[in-house]
Amino acid sequence: MHSSEQWPAPVGALAAHLADRGEQIAEVRQVSERRGSRAWKVATTGNAYALKANTEEDYEGRDQRAELKREEGVIAELGRLGAVPVGYLVGAGECESGRWLAVTWAPGGPMWHALSLARTDDTPYTRHLLLACARSMAAAAASMHRAGWVHADIQPTNTLVTRDGSATLIDYALACGPVADGLPDLETGRTPYRGALTHTTAPEIAAAVLGTVDTVHIAPTAAADVWALGASLFWCWTGHRPVPYQEPEGPREGKLRDIAEGHTLDFATVRPWPFPGFEEIVAGCLHPDPDKRPASADLITAIERAGR
Ligand SMILES: Nc1ncnc2c1ncn2[C@@H]1O[C@H](COP(=O)(O)OP(=O)(O)O)[C@@H](O)[C@H]1O
Ligand SMILES: [Mg+2]
The missing domain is CATH 1.10.510.10 (Transferase(Phosphotransferase) domain 1)
Incomplete structure (x- = not known):
């Protein structure tokens, strides 16, 4: 759990994106850190999101920022085709530490x-x-x-x-x-x-x-x-x-x-x-x-x- 002052840059970026939609973050929990990518569960009062971002160090020379940018394009296209659940892609963008990508939190x-x-x-x-x-x-x-x-x-x-x-x-x-x-x-x-x-x-x-x-x-x-x-x-x-x-x-x-x-x-x-x-x-x-x-x-x- 983080308070808003300590939020990592990707969480801050998602918070701003959600604020535009009238949603406020209630809880943040990091769920993974591996292979150059980090993920958090970000909950608001009504919804939950999975937030993915690159780590600041590259892993095995791979360009994680470019990979996250590609994943955003992939999910957007799959959404357009109806091949992922409606509204799965929540937002994505750049932040101080690189790129962030948020999708709907899947249950289970x-x-x-x-x-x-x-x-x-x-x-x-x-x-x-x-x-x-x-x-x-x-x-x-x-x-x-x-x-x-x-x-x-x-x-x-x-x-x-x-x-x-x-x-x-x-x-x-x-x-x-x-x-x-x-x-x-x-x-x-x-x-x-x-x-x-x-x-x-x-x-x-x-x-x-x-x-x-x-x-x-x-x-x-x-x-x-x-x-x-x-x-x-x-x-x-x-x-x-x-x-x-x-x-x-x-x-x-x-x-x-x-x-x-x-x-x-x-x-x-x-x-x-x-x-x-x-x-x-x-x-x-x-x-x-x-x-x-x-x-x-x-x-x-x-x-x-x-x-x-
Ligand atoms: N839509 C989602 N719903 C719930 N948890 C998710 C979701 N997307 C990612 N996660 C969590 O974040 C972790 C990392 O996400 P993933 O997309 O598998 O990236 P990578 O394997 O490249 O680190 C997952 O193992 C899971 O714990
Ligand atoms: Mg994975």
Whole structure:
């Protein structure tokens, strides 16, 4: 909690923006600081916002200000396309310390914690929780895919899940859309995409990363989002990351080689309890051949069928 005199520059900038809308900040809490970006929960009397800003030191030479500016453009475009919830982008701009970006606060907690009961208990509630989480993740992905966009960083920390299993995808920093004349150019000068979190990287993306130099941009795909979605569900339900690594503590490159092989752990050896309908859905998402994975829209129907 900060008082207004001690607010960091991005919070001050959001406060001014909200004041123009007749809202006053009631509470500020920092929620993360990593990889050159900081985030806060900022609450007013009626609303809550997630505020993201760059740290003053650059991380691994990346230009976080430019990345936040791109993310603002991405969320604005996704909003225009109806691919993120209405009004998700609250504001963005420059401040003393760099750039800030505010979005609507999504309810729930990180997926790993939200699904913890499902890692031990087989109950009607945990079955519902897993299916509802899978369904809402698929629906969020499908609303982007329908518009020709991909999230490109689906992973447990970017998925917030409520007690009833309703999931929201956050973090549009790596999202990619169609590049064509007449569309906003968000890609000039961007950091090349080289996969996101290792454990949720699809085999074909892993192979492309291994087969190209660091400056080459690898276009993420909807099928790779589906793999990442399945990997997140596999991981948060079984407690195991889906690919068995030869060197679990080794470098990223070795893990990417294992992922590129296309093998995943057998559910029978890691599931906390049998849930055949759900296992089948997750296994389908983790198919090594991207063309054989379900499209996110079809995934919604398959999950609904599994819940009946
Ligand atoms: N819309 C949101 N609702 C709730 N919390 C959010 C939201 N957006 C971001 N956060 C919080 O801020 C953290 C960092 O945001 P994120 O967009 O994932 O950035 P990065 O991973 O680049 O640090 C998240 O892990 C989450 O705790
Ligand atoms: Mg994130």
